[in-house]
Amino acid sequence: MLKNRVFVNYFDALSCAGSNERELWQNILEQKSGIKTYEGFLPDSKAAIGKIDSAASFKELLLYQTQKAVKQSGIEAANTALFIGSSVGGMQNTEKRLQNGAAFSDIDPDFHTIEAIKNMLGFSFSFKENFAFSTACTSSANAIGFAYECISKGIYETGLIIGADAISLTTVCGFNALGVLSDGVCKPFCYTSGGMNVAEGLGILVLSGAKTENAVEILGAGYSSDAYHMTHPKPNGTGAFEAMSRALKNSKLKPVQIDYINAHGTGTKANDTTEAEAIVSLFGKTPYVSSIKNIIGHTLGAAGALEAIVACKAISENIIPPNGQIIQSVNEKCRFATNPPLKQEVNFVMSNSFAFGGNNTSLVFGRAL
Numbered sequence: 001m002l003k004n005r006v007f008v009n010y011f012d013a014l015s016c017a018g019s020n021e022r023e024l025w026q027n028i029l030e031q032k033s034g035i036k037t038y039e040g041f042l043p044d045s046k047a048a049i050g051k052i053d054s055a056a057s058f059k060e061l062l063l064y065q066t067q068k069a070v071k072q073s074g075i076e077a078a079n080t081a082l083f084i085g086s087s088v089g090g091m092q093n094t095e096k097r098l099q100n101g102a103a104f105s106d107i108d109p110d111f112h113t114i115e116a117i118k119n120m121l122g123f124s125f126s127f128k129e130n131f132a133f134s135t136a137c138t139s140s141a142n143a144i145g146f147a148y149e150c151i152s153k154g155i156y157e158t159g160l161i162i163g164a165d166a167i168s169l170t171t172v173c174g175f176n177a178l179g180v181l182s183d184g185v186c187k188p189f190c191y192t193s194g195g196m197n198v199a200e201g202l203g204i205l206v207l208s209g210a211k212t213e214n215a216v217e218i219l220g221a222g223y224s225s226d227a228y229h230m231t232h233p234k235p236n237g238t239g240a241f242e243a244m245s246r247a248l249k250n251s252k253l254k255p256v257q258i259d260y261i262n263a264h265g266t267g268t269k270a271n272d273t274t275e276a277e278a279i280v281s282l283f284g285k286t287p288y289v290s291s292i293k294n295i296i297g298h299t300l301g302a303a304g305a306l307e308a309i310v311a312c313k314a315i316s317e318n319i320i321p322p323n324g325q326i327i328q329s330v331n332e333k334c335r336f337a338t339n340p341p342l343k344q345e346v347n348f349v350m351s352n353s354f355a356f357g358g359n360n361t362s363l364v365f366g367r368a369l
Contacts, residue, residue, distance in 0.1 A: 006151045007215040007368055009208050010073035011309045014065055015201035015296040016050035024296070024306075025313045028321045029341045033295050035185045035197045041172045048184050050199025050297030051167055058092060058166040058200070059120050065202050066121055069160065073206040081156040082118065082127040083147045085140025085163045087301035090116025092166040117164050128156070134301065137264070139163065140203060141304025141353035141361040145221035147207050148363075157210070163203040163305025171300065172198050178231060186267030186298075188291035189276060189336055191328040196267045199297025203305025216312040217368040219348070220251025226358035232270050233354060237278030243360035244282050244350065251364040253348060255283045258364075260320045260337070262311045262351040265291020266298050269330070271354060276331035287350075288337040290323035304353040304361065311349040311365045318346050 011021055016034030018024035027034065034050050041047040054061060070077060090111040097107060110119050114134035122130070133143045140163025147159035165171075175181050175198055182195035207218065223246065226239030233239060248255060264275055279286050292310055299306055314320060320342040329336060346367075353361045 004152050004154055004209040006148050006207055006209060006218045007211045008205050008218060008312050009212045009215050010069060010206035011312055012065060012069060012204045013202065013306055013309050014052060014061060015299065015306060016052055016199055017296045021309055021313065028292050028295050028310065029319065031295070031322060031324060031339060033185045035297050041169060042176055047172055048182055048197050049167060049172060050197055050299070052200055062117065062120060062164055062202065063124055065204055066125065066162065069204045069206060075158050075160065075206060077125045077127050080127055080158045080160050081129040081147070081150065082121065082131065083143040083159055083161045084117045084132040085143035085161070085301050085304060086114055086117050086165050087134055087136050087139050088165045088168055088171060089114040089134065091170055092168040095169055117162065127160070135359045136355035136357065137298070137300055137303055138353040138355040138359050138361040139301035139304065141308070141363060144205065144304060144308055144363060145223065145361055148218045148221055151207055151209050157208065159207040161205045161207060161305055163302035165200055165300040165302045167198065167200040180268045182267060186294050187325070188265035188267045188293055188323060189272045189330050190326045191330050193267045193272070196293065197297035199299045201296060201299035201302040201306055203302050203309055205305060205308060211368055214316060215368045216315050217366045218363065219253065219366045220247050220364045222246030222248070222250055222362045224360045226360070228358050231356050233274045234358060235274055237274040237281065239358050239360045240275050240278035240352065240354055241282050243362040244278065244352065247350060247362035247364050253364065258287045258348050258350050259346045260287055260314055260349045261289045262307050262349060263289050263291045264352045264354045265293055267293055273330045275352065275354065276334045280331060280333045286335045288320045288335055288342065290321055290337040292321065294324040307351050307353070308363060311351040314346050314349050315365060315367050319343055320346060
């Protein structure tokens with residue numbers, strides 16, 4: 001039984017579009033993309049991807065951002081449960097070691113799998129409990145959902161959620177093999193979009209049953225698994241529909257009450273057409289919809305956390321962020337928000353994350369009254 005309210009009391013972001021949540025938000029509003037083209041990832045062409053602009057290693061950035069979150073939020077690690085969401089884990093570390101001549105027998109599995117992020121933090125922090133989720137692109141959304149359930153049921157008082165994925169050759173080449181990489185900045189929900197941009201990022205949120213000033217409330221979570229195909233969503237969008245409808249039911253809201261949907265919106269036709277269809281099917285006259293992946297790229301396991309932060313910013317700032325230019329919409333019935341950003345009252349926001357294998361998660365955030 002859910003018995004406690006759950007609040008987002010702190011959040012921070014690190015991505016190719018900003019070194020903190022304020023920079024990220026401003027670049028989204030101004031539509032300044034952090035996607036650039038790089039050599040060395042694909043054998044015969046450049047890759048349009050999102051890389052964090054820093055000389056520090058991803059591990060160093062992870063440790064710094066975690067320390068910053070603990071200090072600025074005022075939480076005590078010993079009384080806080082850690083919830084990690086990552087699809088890549090320590091794959092980048094393994095690649096670098098192999099490229100430097102290490103043998104497979106030299107690879108430490110504790111720093112290769114999804115547990116790698118948790119293990120990296122284990123040397124510097126002593127959290128009450130540690131959980132790691134690896135469900136592809138819903139990883140950190142599921143981490144948020146699970147933390148919400150744990151805190152609302154009184155299992156933990158505080159949760160630190162970290163969505164983290166670093167760029168690796170394996171992921172870039174893997175998506176290239178699927179034929180879904182764009183050679184430029186992606187165009188979510190545009191019929192002529194050339195595909196997606198793989199990216200890296202860190203999204204950090206502190207959840208608590210105690211409300212602080214300017215907190216945003218998590219009102220509900222919804223999940224589904226359509227198990228239609230390993231890499232393709234069910235074309236009629238029933239998986240996305242079920243996740244969104246369950247999130248609404250869990251939050252005790254009606255579709256008409258949602259002011260904005262932060263969509264998964266990858267820029268691939270497979271996702272964008274089915275997600276738009278699911279939104280129209282559930283909402284009818286849809287709330288405003290936009291994706292931020294043309295600004296930060298698809299940060300894979302970190303996407304759910306980063307986009308939850310954008311949902312919180314939309315509520316706290318009363319602004320609906322734009323989607324970017326849509327030359328030809330994948331669904332004319334879907335109300336996509338375009339430039340300029342819309343200044344209006346925003347009370348309830350849904351954030352969607354959909355992943356390979358038909359794993360779907362929707363989260364609902366609201367103004368904490």
